[in-house]
Amino acid sequence: MTTDTTDWSAFAQRLARRGERRLVLVEGPRPEALAWLRRQLPAPLWGAGLWTGPANDRPHPALMPVAPARARDWLGRELDLLVWDGWHGNPPDALAALAGTLRAGGLLFWLMPPLAQWPTFDDPDYARTGLDGADRHPFAARMAALLRASDSLIRVVCPTRVPLALPVLAEPETPFRVAATEDQARLVTALVRFGLGRRRRPVVVTADRGRGKSAALGLAAAQLLRRGRSRILVTGPSPDSIATLMRHAETALTGDLAEVGPDRLVTAAGAEIRYQPVPELLALRPPAEVLLVDEAAAIPPDRLRALLLGWPRVAFCSTVHGYEGSGRGFAIRFRATLETETPHWQALSLSQPVRWAGSDPLEPLIDRLFLLSASGSEATGPAGSEGGVTVEPWSPAGAPEAELAEAFGLLVDAHYRTTPADLRQWLDDPAAQTWCARVQGRIVGLLWAAREGGLPAPLAEAVAQGRRRLRGHLLAQSLACHGGLAEAARGRMLRVVRIAVAAGARRQGIGQRLVRAARDWSARAGLAVLGTSFGATPELLRFWQSCGLAVVRIGVQREASSGEYPLQMATGLNAPGQSLVATLRQRLVRHWPDLLLRHWQAMAPELLVSVLEDLPADGQLEPLDQRDLQGFAHGHRGYDLCWPVLRALSRCPGVLARVRDQGELPLWVAAVLRGRDWQALRQDGLCLGQRQGEARLRSVVRALLAQAPEL
Helix, strand or coil: CCCCHHHHHHHHHHHHHHCCCEEEEEECCHHHHHHHHHHHCCCCCCCCEEECCCHHHCCCCCCEECCHHHHHHHCCCCEEEEEEEHHHCCCHHHHHHHHCCEEEEEEEEEEECCHHHHHHCCCCCHHHHCCCCCCCCHHHHHHHHHHHHCCCCEEEECCCCCCCCCCCCCCCCCCCCCCCCHHHHHHHHHHHHHHHCCCCCCEEEEECCCCCHHHHHHHHHHHHHHCCCCEEEEECCCHHHHHHHHHHHHHHCCCCEEEEECCEEEECCCCEEEECCHHHHHHHCCCCCEEEECCHHHCCHHHHHHHHHHCCCEEEEEECCCCCCCHHHHHHHHHHHHHHHCCCCEEEEECCCCCCCCCCCHHHHHHHHHCCCCCCCCCCCCCCCHHHCEEEECCHHHCCHHHHHHHHHHHHHHCCCCCHHHHHHHHHCCCEEEEEEEECCEEEEEEEEEEEECCCHHHHHHHHCCCCCCCCCHHHHHHHHHHCCCHHHHCEEEEEEEEEECHHHCCCCHHHHHHHHHHHHHHHCCCCEEEEEEECCHHHHHHHHHCCCEEEEECCCCCCCCCCCEEEEEEECCHHHHHHHHHHHHHHHHHHHHHHHHHCCCCCHHHHHHHHHHCCCCCCCCHHHHHHHHHHHCCCCCHHHHHHHHHHHHCCCCHHHHHHHCCCHHHHHHHHHCCCCHHHHHHCCCCCCHHHHHHHHHHHHHHHHHHCCCC
16 A cells, blocks of 8 residues: 555554554655655654654654653653654664654654665764774664564665555454553562562562563552552652653552652552652652662662662662663672672562563564673583683674674673663774683673774873873773873773673683683784773672782772772783883872772772772881880870871781781771771761770781781
């Protein structure tokens, strides 16, 4: 059939009855594509619709313009129509996110050049990530091949005078309707049981997009109020992300509500469901029996832990495979915290779609394009001797699709913030190098790295002075700017971007072998430094130390993505590289006491001490210092007078390790290294007061002097 407004309306209605959605690829020059759309959409045929291009170019004024960068604001909401202007950029995370908001009957119009041009199309979004210098784009070429092979895609080639024939869809025996699934009903029951049950038994709910997770949270919250709970708190990465939850709670509480607002529902009896942003929630700590955390994978780990410990019953909900972070990877990474703090936690999941039918072709198509369901190897058991593991260079851009999905799945499992944007960067970055580890032909480990540095001297100097900032070169720029050393940007280095080993193959030295392969290649290629940058944890620090890397910088602010302090480690591969690493470490040794007092007050004591132990010990005690220590240890000299000497003592070799062995590391770090007063120490539960705290510190110093008389 030919298409006009009536045809598109009938087609959308037929899709809705089938519970399906479709992607319409509009290929050809942008002016012709826009003209075609204006002819096809002369009236508002659909309800909620978005347009991602410039507002003045909207093909219909009823479409709401939204920048792709604001796509996250639409998580948890529903659309009937999405017109995506690919000529103005195609950030993968945003496109995947908005595609997931379409309800049954929805259409996604994607304006792009012809598929044959995708491998060389200069996507405007590349400049944001440093990919604009590449001649070819394997990620786009791969997407074009997948779309060309799709039998559900509707392709419109502009300009054309030939009317488009829309697919003829059979009428379903039973029209699709959005209704609670058995899965969803079970989840609501489980959440109500959790909300009425014992304290400190949190739940983690994971589900693909469109499974009714947010609706189930809202229905459960309403039931909990009716069952006697007085306050339920709701939080998430943005107010819009909980709109579906609040709407379903409001509907379920119809007739009982005295107050209704976008962020608050209050019953006639005074019970309430209240939304508060995460920072406000953690700052105010309002009491509540239950806390529901939606889209938890988008919240930094340190804040998730604070939420877990701040309320008696906490439910964390997240998308399994996603563009705001992987719910599966989130569950894996958060599991250690849950096991330690609340070992009776439970996992719940949803699999049946609610907003569309199981026959919907759009979800699997978007899934394939962005590898949202990528899963790593299930390798288990010992790999055997080193001969049982092969480590070799590997190219993701040239890999078969199944192998690429398995390899990307390893990254998803190991790094819960892995998103489709990482897949594009991995495939398209011309500076990328990858190694894989195989056992019996299966990929069980990956190391993804990027070549950096090698900047001309004037540009390197401008970077070091903070006058220039470049796309890419993360480690080289950071060391040059924060270390004040232009040679860090002039020298060539290899930065490890990600490393991942399948869960069943860990602790067998595979990660170290991958790093060794990258180091050997870098040395042969004449690079000066092998380094990495990551959100600091004691476990990751120990791993990189085992690979021969040393601390060269730790950031002064926590990363927004991980909630951790950025830690950078490196090893020199030649004389200039070794000199650079040594200089950076010497500067950090001189500066850390001041950085600690000003910037690292919130760093976990174990992490702080692990970093300091990695650095060269430079503490030297004079005879008068030694006399002060003897006087303090035996109660003859006051703490305040000896505090500078105790700080100097902390910088002596082996001292912090001995303090750890005595079990007094938290008190020593807070009192001696951070200089906190006794009232603050008592409020934090580190001591009962000054008398008891000083007595414990004196005991530590007595033991130190006995163990190391040279002090």
